[in-house]
Amino acid sequence: MGRAPCxxxxxxxxxxxxxxxxSRLKDFIEKYGTGGNWIALPQKAGLKRCGKSCRLRWLNYLRPNIKHGDFSDDEDKIICSLFASIGxxxxxxxxxxxxxTDNDIKxxxxTKLKKKLMGMIPSTHRKPPPFPTIPLRTTPPPPSSSLSSLYNDCSPYYTSTNSLTGLESISAAPHNFLNTSTTTSLAINCSLLQTQDILLSPLQYYPVKDSLIMFGGDQASCSSSDGSCSQISYGKEIKQEDMGLHQSHMISNGFEENQRFMFDYGHNGSDHSLNTWSSTDLKPNGYLGNTALEYDLEEVKQLISSSSNGCNSFFFNDESKTQERALYY
DNA sequence: AAGTAAGGCAACCGCCGAATA
DNA sequence: CTATTCGGCGGTTGCCTTACT
Known part of the structure; x- marks a missing residue:
């Protein structure tokens, strides 16, 4: 039996x-809110639309403070960084x-950013971008190749005005993040990002209540809200056993081969002593851990191409996806 | 100026998980 | 515990625009 249509x-x-x-939808929501029921909303608002359609229209277009138009370099970096880490x-x-909005970013x-990263000249007969074409490597880059250099190497029309240091993801964390003894602090610290010199500078890692990770900025957008909020954070309880499972992989392997990236997390006050962050453990570049993953251009391209076929097999196999989900939400 | 192809983006589709009856 | 409903999400589609021949 199929599911009833909405x-x-x-x-x-x-x-x-x-x-x-x-204007009808906007007026209605501004007056009455969504009522927590998108399905019933169109009828109340006098719209002959599906509730989902209303929701999408509101979230992606009508709600206040939506930014349209060109993405900044910083936004590019954030998107690339996060895509590299979470797909x-x-x-x-x-x-x-x-x-x-998520739709905008998607x-x-x-349409654009993937091509920038891939260093692809748009296969169009339109005017090429006003940057010289740089031929792609025919040989693998040296191990020190970073994603920031990748931008320069592979993206003839991507210019980066801000250099990336790799420090920010740690320094952005509040002090007590590393020192709290009552909180199971869990920081997502993708070594990929660190070793690639790209960073999540706008991110802030919030240590919150036991076993809860908040992953989000303090001015996060509201793409997934009902439109009534001004901020959104992603937080979800993470089972200790899940963390332990993940951690054991980290300890033994440094990183999971299938995932090709890792999470580092401080875990004060527990008997898991390996790979524990503390303020004194910080490497000069802010990266803690000894697993320096080096991704060359071809690997990043592989990421993009593999993710484009519907599954991020480069980073996540099917089994890991559920677990990964728990970590990120 | 007309035709064509590719890009860009809004909107739809279908699946999944959480909430609820 | 199961079935149903709903919100949310990511992938995909299709139309409109733009650039080029």
Whole structure:
């Protein structure tokens, strides 16, 4: 037995929204909110639309403080960094970019940013970008190749104004993050990012209540909210056993081969002593851990191409995905 | 100026997980 | 415990625009 449709498909309008529909939806939500029920909303608002369609229209277009238009270099970096670490989790990425929606970012990535990163000249007869074309490597880059240099190497029309130091993801963490004794602090510290010199500077790691990780910026966008909030954080309880399982992999292997990246996390007050962060453990570049993953250009390209076929096999196998999900939410 | 192809983006589709009856 | 409903998400589609021949 299939699931009942969310709306009567025969009687709902599809396609582009008219200005009248927009203003009707906007007015209604501004007056009454969503009522926590998108399915019932279109009827109340007098719209012949599916509730999901209303939700999408509101979140992606109508809600206040939506930013449209070009993405900044900083936004590019954040998107690339997060994509490298978590894959196509657009809602999470959007949470780091105030005013941007997951749909926007997804479109931007698929149409532009991916090509930038791949160093692809758009296969169009349109005008090429006003940057010299740099031939792709025919031999693997030296081990020190970083993603920031990759930008320069491979993206003829990507210019980076801010250099990346690799310090920020640690320094962005509040002091007590590393010192708290009552909190199981869990920081996502993708060694990939660190070793590639790309960083999550706008990210902040919040140590919160036991076993809870908050992953988000303080001005996160609201792409996944009901539209009534101004901020959103992603927090989810993480089972201790899950953490232990993950940790054991880290301890024994440094990183999981299948995942090709790792999480480091401080775990004060427990008997897990290896790979524990403390303020004195910090390496000069802010990266703790001895697993220096070196990704050359080809590997990043592989990431992009593998992620584009529907699964991030480069980073996540199917089994790890559930676990990974728990860590990131 | 007309035709064509590719890009860009809004919107839809279908799946998943959480909440609830 | 199971079935159902709903919100949310990522992938995909299709239309409109733009650039080029």
């Amino acid at each position: 709306c009567d498909k025969a009687n709902v309008k599809k396609g582009p929204w008219s200005p009248e529909e927009d 196509s989790r657009w809602s999470i990425i959007a949470a780091q970019l105030p005013g941007r 479109n931007y990535w698929n």
